[in-house]
Every structure is written in C-alpha cells, then in structure tokens.
Amino acid sequence: PYPQHHQQRQEIFFGNGLTANYQARLRYMIARYAHYDHILAWEVFNEIDLTQAADEQLVSWTEAALDFLAEHDPYQRLRTVSWLRERWPEMLALPNLTLLQVHRYIPHLEHVGPSDSDVIAAMLSDVIHLRHAQRPFIFMEVGHHGHDDSDVPGNHLDRSGVALLQKSWAGFLLGGAGTGMSWWWDSWLEDNDLWRLYAPMQRAFSLIQWDDPGLRPMPVDLGSDMRILGWQSSRQALIWPHSRWSSWHNQLLQPGNNPHLGKRFAVTLQSMSPGRRYSQLAIHMRSGAVVAAHTLHADGHGRLQLKLPPYDGSIVLIITPQP
Structure with a gap:
C-alpha cells in the first residue's frame, strides 16, 4: 500500500497517527499472543530513526502505538521501541514506554577507532542516564x-x-534487566557452540536473592585499573572485577597486552552489614565452576575485604550472608 519514494512512505505510515492496517495488526498480535507468559514485551518498531522521518512524526507515532497497546493489552506487558542515536529525551519521556533499549555493537574491524576498544566504558555511557529513568x-x-x-x-x-562474554555480563551488571542480547544467534553463536556461555550466567544469577530491596547497580570507576561491575546491597553482592586491560580489543587484536594477568588485587566492599559473616564464591565465567570459596567478616564499619584469585578476567564473585 506504500508508494515507491521513501518520503511518501514516511508520510503515509507516520504522518497521521496509526494506520488502520497497523491497528489491525496490533489487535491481531494481542489476540493471538498476549496470553503467552514467555513474551517479554511488545516492540512497536525496531531502530525507528533509520526510517529518516522527522523526529516529531516518529515521537508522535510511537506515542500513539504505545498508548494503543496500553489500552488494549489485558495483561499490560512491557512496551518498547528502539533507536540508534545515543540520546532521545523526547522519546524517553513517553509515559507508556515501559522498557528501554540500548543497541551497542563493536564497529566493523575496518572502522574501529581508539574509543571503540573499551566496550565497558561505552556501555556505561549508554546507561548512565537510563539508571534514573525509573524503568x-x-x-x-x-x-x-x-x-x-x-x-x-x-x-x-x-x-x-570474548565479545559475547563481556557484553552479556556487563549488560546485566551495569544495571540491566537482563544480560546483553547477542545478535548473530543463528550463525556465530550456533556455529561456535557459544550458547554454553549462558549457563554460568544462570548459575551465578540464581545464587542472588533478587527480591532484596536494597540491591543496586554499583558505581563504576572507569579511571581505575580494576573496575568493579555488579549489584550490591548490605546483605549480598554479585561482582565482576574487570581490568581495563582485558578489553575485547586487547584479547583479540593485541593478545598478551595485559600487565594485570596473574596479579592479585585488593578489593573492599563498603556498606555491608557491620560485623556480619559472609560466604564468597568465585565462579568461572566460562565453565561455571566454583574455583574458590571463602568465609569473610565485615568490620565494624561495614567494610568487607574480598579474596580475589590471581587475575584472569573470567571470575565473578558471589557474596552471600552466612547464618
């Protein structure tokens, strides 16, 4: 039903609210699939700014689509839309946008620049403003x-x-509602049997009590040689000590360029329960194996000195209270 020229298509699809065809499609999707409890969210459009329509049209259309879903979905499933630009405050302000998305790719290797080597810093910059969005x-x-x-x-x-491991774990440990979700699932993941890397995530996540109201994503000091990513409350923590030298860039393009390998680092958690005894498990991110277990004691100020194995970039720590 759309003309050949993209500007005419933009006007027909985005220019006057939701088209009758699109409303019919949404009604069908709700009637057909809304009762399935394994559907995470409705996404009204993927990377909508690639359509190159005017911002005002896109925001207005997205608001109408989200409002339609909010009105007609009896289960009030999460509603989302995605875009490529880094910031879009007008879109972020839509009241019925209940799940926020980030798309973060490592550039094609022919176009990788100095700022692309540190994916953790890039992902943190993506989410700093989202942490305060209350969604x-x-x-x-x-x-x-x-x-x-x-x-x-x-x-x-x-x-x-390497990229799957870093982006999946970082996507969650920086405050996300789930791990980073990899593209190329039907080729790269399948051909290299990389699905196995998700099992250690599930094991580690299952050891944390996620109904703990005190859990918060930890602040990340990008200027530190050893960055601590994770979730923490006064009762428990899930953390990933990650050296800035352990970037995907160093591991794939400059192997051996990591002076931190094999070294021991001191990490102290603040604001734990004073005087409490904790269990610490060190879990390998690739195998899911427990490589070390310790009993730790917080001091009278709530400081908990962790025991880190020699650094290899692939260990997460689970801190849980002992009786």
Whole structure:
C-alpha cells in the first residue's frame, strides 16, 4: 500500500497517527499472543530513526502505538521501541514506554577507532542516564557489527565469544534487566557452540536473592585499573572485577597486552552489614565452576575485604550472608 519514494512512505505510515492496517495488526498480535507468559514485551518498531522521518512524526507515532497497546493489552506487558542515536529525551519521556533499549555493537574491524576498544566504558555511557529513568532497560542488541553473516570480521576472529562474554555480563551488571542480547544467534553463536556461555550466567544469577530491596547497580570507576561491575546491597553482592586491560580489543587484536594477568588485587566492599559473616564464591565465567570459596567478616564499619584469585578476567564473585 506504500508508494515507491521513501518520503511518501514516511508520510503515509507516520504522518497521521496509526494506520488502520497497523491497528489491525496490533489487535491481531494481542489476540493471538498476549496470553503467552514467555513474551517479554511488545516492540512497536525496531531502530525507528533509520526510517529518516522527522523526529516529531516518529515521537508522535510511537506515542500513539504505545498508548494503543496500553489500552488494549489485558495483561499490560512491557512496551518498547528502539533507536540508534545515543540520546532521545523526547522519546524517553513517553509515559507508556515501559522498557528501554540500548543497541551497542563493536564497529566493523575496518572502522574501529581508539574509543571503540573499551566496550565497558561505552556501555556505561549508554546507561548512565537510563539508571534514573525509573524503568527497566536491556541491551537488546549487542555484538560485532557487520552487514550480513559473511561480512562480520569480528565474528570470524572471535571464535571463543570474548565479545559475547563481556557484553552479556556487563549488560546485566551495569544495571540491566537482563544480560546483553547477542545478535548473530543463528550463525556465530550456533556455529561456535557459544550458547554454553549462558549457563554460568544462570548459575551465578540464581545464587542472588533478587527480591532484596536494597540491591543496586554499583558505581563504576572507569579511571581505575580494576573496575568493579555488579549489584550490591548490605546483605549480598554479585561482582565482576574487570581490568581495563582485558578489553575485547586487547584479547583479540593485541593478545598478551595485559600487565594485570596473574596479579592479585585488593578489593573492599563498603556498606555491608557491620560485623556480619559472609560466604564468597568465585565462579568461572566460562565453565561455571566454583574455583574458590571463602568465609569473610565485615568490620565494624561495614567494610568487607574480598579474596580475589590471581587475575584472569573470567571470575565473578558471589557474596552471600552466612547464618
């Protein structure tokens, strides 16, 4: 039903609210699928700014689509839309936008610049303003960038899933409502048996009591040699000590360029329960194996000195209270 020229298509689709065809599609989707409890959210449009329509049209159309879903979905499932630009406050302000998205790709290796090597810093910059939005967010698309399966040099180089490991864990430990969700699931993940890397995540996450109202994502000091990503309350913590030298760039393009490998670091958690005894498990991010277990004691000021194994970049720590 749309003309050949993209500007005419934009006007027909976005210019006058929701088209009758789109409303009918939404009604069908709600009637057909709304009762399934394994559907996370309704996404009204993917990367909507790529349509190149005027911002005012896109925001107005998205608001209408979200409002339609809010009115007609009896289960009030989460509602979302995605875009590529880094900031879009007008879209972020829509009241019926209940799940926020971030898309973060490592550029095509031919175009990687100095600022692209530190994916943790890039992901943190994506979410700083989202942490205050009082709504859940997810890194809904992450991975190496490419145009199709045959043109993703990062995937061809990264057979062990370095980017998957870092972006999945960081997506959650920076405050996300789930892990970073990798693209290339039907090619790169499948061909290299990388699905196995999700099992250790599930194991580690299951050891934390997520109904703890005190849990908060921890602030990350990007200027530190050893960054601490994770969730913490006064009762428990899930943390990933991550050296700034352990970037995907160093591991894939400059192997051996990590002076922190094998060294021991001192990490102290603040604001734990004074005088309380805790269990610490060190879990390997690739195998899910428990590589060390310790009993720790917080001092009278709530400071808890952790016991880190020699650094290899692949250990997360689970801190839970003992009886």
